[in-house]
Structure formats: structure tokens, C-alpha cells
Amino acid sequence: MERAIGVFDSGIGGLTVLREIISLLPEEDTIYLGDTARVPYGTKSAETVRRYAIENARFLVDQGIKILVVACNTASAYSLPALQTLLSIPVVGVVEPGARRAKEVTRNGRVGVIGTEGTIKSRAYEGLLEGYGLQVFSRPCPLFVPLVEEGWIDEEVTYLTAKKYLEPLKEKGVDTLILGCTHYPLLKGVIKKVMGDVNLVDSAEETAKEVRAILEESGGLKKGGGSIHRFFVTDSPERFRAVGRRFLRNNLRDVRKVDIPLL
């Protein structure tokens, strides 16, 4: 049996990454795990997020996967080295592909990063970007996730919130802004309205390219045949199905609740 591409996220947001993977590699089978019983990760400590990430990864490895995608910025920021040490398959996070892309597109070397409290506190993006010789300005935007989950994509409230969060970054003259949370691409419209003419870097696309590159290089690409997409969640599938539709732009079939073994 062909092994699948494994993707996990704290909840629903990682579906934006899965969507790009499916669009780039339509023949591949995928298994997605959303840790909806413990979502969000963005306000939790490094230690707790790392433990959750390892538990999720083990569950997916037991399902038979050939590559693991950590489709959550906070989990990527806090747990990628640990996962790469523990697992014998390739592990791809969303932080490095996003940072690399920012380096490619910035002209003035001034890059903004927005994300959850955890992602920003981890300084994971800063570390990489400063290593590339870029100037970094970062800002946590904790209300963006609940605004997206509420479906307030194009509301006055959302615009005012974005203004409050983003104007300080705009004043710093950044020409590139990394959307360092998988929920944020859904707010591209409002973010552009506040930021004006800047490059928005969406890690989802970059991460999908990285997955393809690794599979190509290792000869691990699936050859033909229909693809199967399976979904697991740790809380009841009901809310995941309802909200997930907005992220995957598709109906979610085959969503099952699982109890993942804890460390």
C-alpha cells in the first residue's frame, strides 16, 4: 500500500496547507489530524505545545505516512527540531518555507511577521530572517484566529482590529509581510487594505512546494491512481466539518474522532 502525506495542525487552520498540497500533488493520498480537543496552541507554552506535537506526530506515523507536515506555525516554531530528531521520515514545518520566500521577495530588506503569541515569542521567524541579514518587525495578532473562526472576514470590526495590529508594522516601512498563522490567509483582503502595496507571504504555498521537492528528490512521489484524503480530529467532527469547509473550499468527508495516545 502507498504511504500517505501526513499533516497535523492544532485544529482547522492547517487545512489551508493541505489544500495547497492537494492542488500541487493531486495524486497523493493524505492523512490530516486536527487536534481540536486541545486547540489553540498559540496561547500555550513551548513545553505543552511540544508535547502535543510529539503525540500528534506519533499518531500519524502509526497510520503509515512517508513525510510529516507540521501545518501549524506555533507547533513548527516550538517542536520542529524535536520531531526531526525523533522521527525517521522527513519532517517539514511552515516557518522555514515562509522565511525563505520572504528573503526572495523583499526589496528593501524590511520584513514584517505576524502570528500567534507563541509563534512570535518563539522568535523562530526572526532567527531565520536575521540570519539572512534582513530587518524583522513582528507582532502577535491574537484576535485574528477567533475573527476568522467567527466568519467575520470582511467586517468593520475586523478592519479596525487589523489597523490596530498592523499600522505599527506599516510605519516601519516593511515591504513584505509573513502571514505566520494558517488562519491569516483568509484575512488577506483586510490585511491588504491596511498594509497597502506589500508582498504577503503565505507559508501554505511555500510549504507545499517544499513537500514536492523532498518527495521528488527521494523518489517518493506516488505514481498515478486515485487519491484518498482522510481526516482525524480529537474532538467531535461536527464543528470541524462546518468551519473546515471555509478553509478547504470543499466538503469534508471521512472525518473521524480519535483518542491519540498521550506521552
Added chain:
Amino acid sequence: MERAIGVFDSGIGGLTVLREIISLLPEEDTIYLGDTARVPYGTKSAETVRRYAIENARFLVDQGIKILVVACNTASAYSLPALQTLLSIPVVGVVEPGARRAKEVTRNGRVGVIGTEGTIKSRAYEGLLEGYGLQVFSRPCPLFVPLVEEGWIDEEVTYLTAKKYLEPLKEKGVDTLILGCTHYPLLKGVIKKVMGDVNLVDSAEETAKEVRAILEESGGLKKGGGSIHRFFVTDSPERFRAVGRRFLRNNLRDVRKVDIPLL
């Protein structure tokens, strides 16, 4: 050794209930558990919230408590009967005291209820209020919790959000509004601005009175001596201390991280 009053919440919000208990019963020892590694409960399923509530309750019982206060509306709405069946000590939730108070203060019999998605979906308040012969109008307000945690108590964004959520209730002519989530009392100012002259019912005060009544009746009140307040959290104490100060209006000493045994 005197046994303490045990209080648990999904995270920080229950501190508003603890504050009222301490203010009404200043001689009592208290133990508070905030399940910050799995917060929030308001967007999670009944089954998952019930499991978490039982795990939290068992942890507190093992610490030696004489009464358990479920200081979270969602956990009260979904798990009170289960906890009352499982435990041999009195168990007090926040839903019934709030509903009773609304019955006392309403003049026109039209009562509004706001809370998390879970609390509203459970229809726990509705069941009680309709049993009293009142007309109930309810509305989930999922952005209120993240707004409070962000500290945006008195912002334009918060006012517009409140307007969007509450104007439909206002139009129904409710004269009483139950703040069915422990975070909401911090938004009283904004809520009043939108709702005008209505009675705001804060379950925290009512729940504290209920605890006192039960302890008085059973002869369980502590007699004199200094009081000790201990705090446990399931994620790192750092964020709990920082945000918790706004809720308890006091510095939080003696906060320890624990791993609670799972079912």
C-alpha cells in the same frame, strides 16, 4: 486539617467566581485549578468538556476539598449532573445561581442569555428559565473571551462587536441579561453602553452566595484562622499569572503546574 473550597475552570475566567467567594468567605481556604493546557471549553463538544470536567474534579477531590465549584459556564452546562452523581461532596455550578437571580430581577419576564457556543448550544440556561415561565433569547458571543484576554476592555472594536452581538437581544425587549461566561463581567461597561438600562446578572456573585448557603447549612464553614489560596494550572503558570491579575485584582502567588491524571 481544614478542607478547602475547590474551584475549577477551563482557564482564567473562573477567577471572577473565586474573587466573589473570597470576598464573601474571607476565612476559607481555596484551591483553584485552571485547565490552561486545554482551554477554551466553549468551542468544544459536550463529550469532551464532560471528560475534562471529571478529570479536573478528581484532581481537586484528591487535594482534599469539602465542596466543588464548577466556575465555568460551559463545564457547568454540560457536566453538572455527571459530577453530582460521581462525587460525594456538594457540587455547585454557575448556571443555576445565575438563572435564579434572573428570575428574581426581571419585571417583564423577558431574559437574554449570552455565553460561549457550548453554553448556548447546551440550552442549560433556557431549560431552567423556561421552567420558571420566562421568555428566553440567547446568543453566543465567541469574540468576547479573546477580546477580554487581549485586554481590549474599552476599545471601539469591542463596542462594535458588542453591538453586533447584542442589538438583536435589545430589540427583543429583554430587561435582564445573564452574563453566561466568567469573562463577560469584565465587559460590563461596553455591554451596558449597548444594552442601556437592563439588569446584568453576573453568576459569580450568585454562585458565591450559594456556596456560603450550602456550607452554613451543613455546618461546614471554617472557624477563624488565616486563609490559604492555592492555584494549579495545567500549562505553564506564566501567562496565567499575567492575565489572571486582571481577573482577581490581586497578585497570584503560589501557582503551580500539574499534570492531571486522565480518564
